[in-house]
Amino acid sequence: MPQQPHRGYRQRVAHFTLKSTLYASWALGLFPFTYDSRTRQLTRSRWLLSYGLVLNLGLMGVVLLPGTEDHRDVRIDMFERNPIIQQVENMVEIISFLTAVAMHLGIFWKSREMVTILNELFLLEKRHFSNLILAHCHQFDKYVIQKCILVVLEVGSSLLIYFGVPDSNLVVTRAFCIYLVQVGVLLGVTHFHLAVIYIYRFVWTINGQLLELANQQRRGQKVDPARIKLLFWLYSRLLEVNSRLAAIYDIPVTLFMVTLMSANIMIAHVLIIIWINQFSLLDILLLFPQALLINFYDLWLSIAFCELVERTGRQTSDILKLYNDGEDMDEELQRSLSDFALFCSHRRLRFRHCGLFYVNYEMGFRMIITNILYLVFLVQFDYMNLKYK
Numbered sequence: 022m023p024q025q026p027h028r029g030y031r032q033r034v035a036h037f038t039l040k041s042t043l044y045a046s047w048a049l050g051l052f053p054f055t056y057d058s059r060t061r062q063l064t065r066s067r068w069l070l071s072y073g074l075v076l077n078l079g080l081m082g083v084v085l086l087p088g089t090e091d092h093r094d095v096r097i098d099m100f101e102r103n104p105i106i107q108q109v110e111n112m113v114e115i116i117s118f119l120t121a122v123a124m125h126l127g128i129f130w131k132s133r134e135m136v137t138i139l140n141e142l143f144l145l146e147k148r149h150f151s152n153l154i155l156a157h158c159h160q161f162d163k164y165v166i167q168k169c170i171l172v173v174l175e176v177g178s179s180l181l182i183y184f185g186v187p188d189s190n191l192v193v194t195r196a197f198c199i200y201l202v203q204v205g206v207l208l209g210v211t212h213f214h215l216a217v218i219y220i221y222r223f224v225w226t227i228n229g230q231l232l233e234l235a236n237q238q239r240r241g242q243k244v245d246p247a248r249i250k251l252l253f254w255l256y257s258r259l260l261e262v263n264s265r266l267a268a269i270y271d272i273p274v275t276l277f278m279v280t281l282m283s284a285n286i287m288i289a290h291v292l293i294i295i296w297i298n299q300f301s302l303l304d305i306l307l308l309f310p311q312a313l314l315i316n317f318y319d320l321w322l323s324i325a326f327c328e329l330v331e332r333t334g335r336q337t338s339d340i341l342k343l344y345n346d347g348e349d350m351d352e353e354l355q356r357s358l359s360d361f362a363l364f365c366s367h368r369r370l371r372f373r374h375c376g377l378f379y380v381n382y383e384m385g386f387r388m389i390i391t392n393i394l395y396l397v398f399l400v401q402f403d404y405m406n407l408k409y410k
Contacts, residue, residue, distance in 0.1 A: 035162035038169040042211060049205050050076045051128060051212070054136050061147070062140045065132055077125045077205055081118065083198040105399065106294075109287045116283060120276040121202050124209040131269045138266055141258070142219060149255055150226055161222045164326060168214055171319050172207045176200060178312045210277050213270040214326045217372075220263055221330045224370065227252050227259075228336055235343040249357040253364065256337065260368055263330075267372055274323075275374045281320040282392055288313045289396050317389075324385035327372040331381050334370030338362065 046052035050073020054063040128135070183196055230252055238244050292309050341362045372380045 029157075031159065031162045031166070032157065035165045038166055039215070042169060042208065042215070045204075046208050046212070049073070049201070049208065051205055051208050053128065053132055054139065062143065063136050065136045070129060070132060074125065074129050077121070077202070080198045080202050080205075081121055081125075083195065084118070084202055086195070105402065106287065106290060109283070109290070109399070113280060113283045113287055116276060116280045117203075117206070120273055120280055121206050123276055124206055124273040127269060127273055128209070134265065135269055138216075138262055138269075141262055142216070142223075145223065145255065145258065149251070150223055158222045158225055160225070160329065161218055164218050164322075164329070165215065167322060168211055168218075168326075171315070171322060172204070172211060174315050175207055175319060176204055178315045179203060182309070182312055206273075206277065210270075210274060210323070213266070213274055214323065216266055217263075217326045217330055220259055220266075221326075221333055223259055224256070224330065224333045224337065227256055228333065228340055231337065231340045232343075235340060238344060244354055246351070246354040246357045249354065249361060253357065253361040256361070257364060257368075260370055263370060263372075267374075271374055278320060278323060278374075278388075281316050281323075282388060285313060285316050285320070285392050286395050286399065288316070289392075290399050293400060320388065321385060324380055324382065324388075327380035328382045328385070331369070331371050331379075334365070337370075338365045341365065 043052065047069070050069060053066050053069035053073055055066050055069070056062075057064045179200060180196075183200075230248070234244050234248060288309050292313065341358060344358050374380060378384050
């Protein structure tokens with residue numbers, strides 16, 4: 022068994038953020054599973070499942086109640102002069118609410134499938150990957166920390182806008198419920214991205230093993246075909262788990278990305294109106310740019326998670342090509358490598374949401390261009406109402 026590397030500062034921070042996410046998810050009823058020390062597996066808790074469903078549906082019910090918030094100097098003036106802003110804001114709120122409903126109902130209805138997937142990943146790590154890791158995966162720590170920091174930034178940004186708008190009569194209790202719902206959605210999406218980054222770490226480990234065996238073959242040493250078969254089996258299991266996991270979070274994650282894109286369009290439009298009408302720089306202008314940047318970065322990081330896994334899967338095919346340079350390859354090893362390479366060419370490790378689009382950098386650039394184009398269309402359509410009289 023290889024010696025595990027010493028845990029560094031970044032690893033400790035990543036471990037802390039993972040534990041914090043777990044405890045926060047338990048508190049909000051988003052992770053209805055407990056660990057059974059006898060079977061060493063996760064079990065589905067009916068109490069946690071009922072608690073989470075009642076809590077989150079209750080919070081969403083409070084959010085739907087008529088509010089008494091009054092942003093007199095900003096929102097009402099903008100809505101009266103630019104009614105299209107109110108329409109866009111209502112659309113964003115509807116999509117956000119549907120995202121929350123889809124997230125919590127998905128956790129309730131698909132909890133059995135989810136615990137099966139998590140236990141399979143847990144079993145693969147305990148039985149196989151814990152013995153294969155040769156070095157620490159720094160990308161894993163990096164993305165875990167960034168995602169958890171973004172959850173904090175998203176909530177903080179929303180609170181800053183909600184309470185930072187001047188001359189507002191706000192209801193703190195209702196605001197508390199609204200942002201608990203937002204935290205629930207953010208944590209639910211974080212669960213998906215953390216599972217994705219775990220799959221990346223497993224595939225990264227397989228690539229490291231394949232590369233080590235390829236170097237071993239180049240040095241003239243014999244490669245055990247059984248190890249290639251084991252890595253092939255692990256890779257195929259990860260692809261199956263990845264497909265099942267993506268199917269569970271398909272609709273909520275897609276709605277979440279649509280929410281971020283719609284919110285970016287609305288915030289950018291508001292910024293243009295603020296800039297044209299020269300609102301107070303200190304009171305207003307500093308509130309919205311940070312929200313726009315955080316939303317864009319959250320959207321881009323969601324794409325970066327999937328791109329990282331897809332790129333690592335492509336590297337598996339590239340590493341398998343290195344074995345073609347070897348000489349005196351026995352028939353069993355050649356057949357195992359051919360089966361592995363053929364599988365990689367026909368079954369790619371990719372994320373496709375709702376059967377419509379793959380999530381990668383190419384699609385990310387298209388989303389950014391779409392955001393800009395919709396903003397241009399919105400400004401052109403509402404051009405005569407941008408300047409207050």
